[in-house]
Amino acid sequence: xxxxxxxxxxxxLAPRGSGAGVTAAPIERRGIATVMARxxxxxxxxxxxxxxxxxxxxxxxxxxxxxxVTFLGIGPGRWLAISQRPELGFVxxxxxxxxxLASVVDQSDGLALLQLSxxxxxxxxxxxxxxxxxxxxxxxxxxxxxxxxxxxIWATGDGGFAVAVARSLVGGFLHWLETSAxxxxxxxxxxxx
Amino acid sequence: MRIPCPYCGSRDVSEFSYxxxxxxxxxDPSGDASSVEAAFFDYVYLRDNPAGPHRGLWxxxxxxxxxxxxxxxxxxxxxxxxxxxxxxxxx
Numbered sequence: 001x002x003x004x005x006x007x008x009x010x011x012x013l014a015p016r017g018s019g020a021g022v023t024a025a026p027i028e029r030r031g032i033a034t035v036m037a038r039x040x041x042x043x044x045x046x047x048x049x050x051x052x053x054x055x056x057x058x059x060x061x062x063x064x065x066x067x068x069v070t071f072l073g074i075g076p077g078r079w080l081a082i083s084q085r086p087e088l089g090f091v092x093x094x095x096x097x098x099x100x101l102a103s104v105v106d107q108s109d110g111l112a113l114l115q116l117s118x119x120x121x122x123x124x125x126x127x128x129x130x131x132x133x134x135x136x137x138x139x140x141x142x143x144x145x146x147x148x149x150x151x152x153i154w155a156t157g158d159g160g161f162a163v164a165v166a167r168s169l170v171g172g173f174l175h176w177l178e179t180s181a182x183x184x185x186x187x188x189x190x191x192x193x
Numbered sequence: 194m195r196i197p198c199p200y201c202g203s204r205d206v207s208e209f210s211y212x213x214x215x216x217x218x219x220x221d222p223s224g225d226a227s228s229v230e231a232a233f234f235d236y237v238y239l240r241d242n243p244a245g246p247h248r249g250l251w252x253x254x255x256x257x258x259x260x261x262x263x264x265x266x267x268x269x270x271x272x273x274x275x276x277x278x279x280x281x282x283x284x
Contacts, residue, residue, distance in 0.1 A: 061202075
């Protein structure tokens with residue numbers, strides 16, 4: 001079978017205005033999956049995740065991270081799992097580890113992740129999100145919408161935020177981001193690796 | 194209007210879709226045909242229109258994607274209680 005060439009969903013991301021009120025850094029090459037607990041199996045699921053990744057899952061809109069894996073609460077009994085090591089077959093391994101406890105669905109190709117930071121970040125987020133993003137720090141997470149585009153936003157614990165949007169809607173999201181951040185300057189940093 | 198989702202917290206009403214009254218329960222389709230038909234007519238078409246607190250089903254489609262039962266007063270727009278529909282005791 002032909003091997004598809006990797007193309008960044010953020011290849012159209014470009015600096016705007018002058019200065020660096022907001023700095024955007026693509027988060028590339030992640031293994032991403034939704035984890036949906038089977039009925040009545042949340043406690044066993046939590047124990048399995050604790051064994052496998054040393055993460056204490058909590059059934060609330062929170063980010064919990066270990067060495068290279070992050071779990072975000074996106075709904076009751078549902079999480080978005082993100083791994084920095086997709087080359088190890090993260091999603092398939094996770095699905096096998098949680099077999100019978102949760103439905104694991106690969107989202108790696110469907111979601112685009114962007115890290116945002118900078119002194120003007122809060123005022124820019126306020127132009128699109130209808131929630132108080134500042135209240136999410138240091139480990140909060142929210143499934144909401146920005147500029148009428150479904151988005152998941154979470155505090156990364158370093159004062160910044162990461163945003164996940166559907167890859168097919170990156171064009172619309174960038175339109176909002178570039179327009180909203182241009183006044184204070186939008187800078188682009190390289191992939192966080 | 195903002196609805197306090199039990200999972201997500203306070204969110205703008207634009208994140209939700211309204212389905213309708215949370216009270217109707219699907220009747221048992223077995224039994225005498227004419228009484229079943231009457232029960233289904235009531236279930237499908239007839240709704241109370243109280244000028245006071247009312248329980249409605251709302252879907253948090255732009256958030257946690259859960260069904261909520263919201264008790265609110267449509268006369269004052271006051272929201273009295275919100276619960277996940279899945280956590281509601283079966284009627």
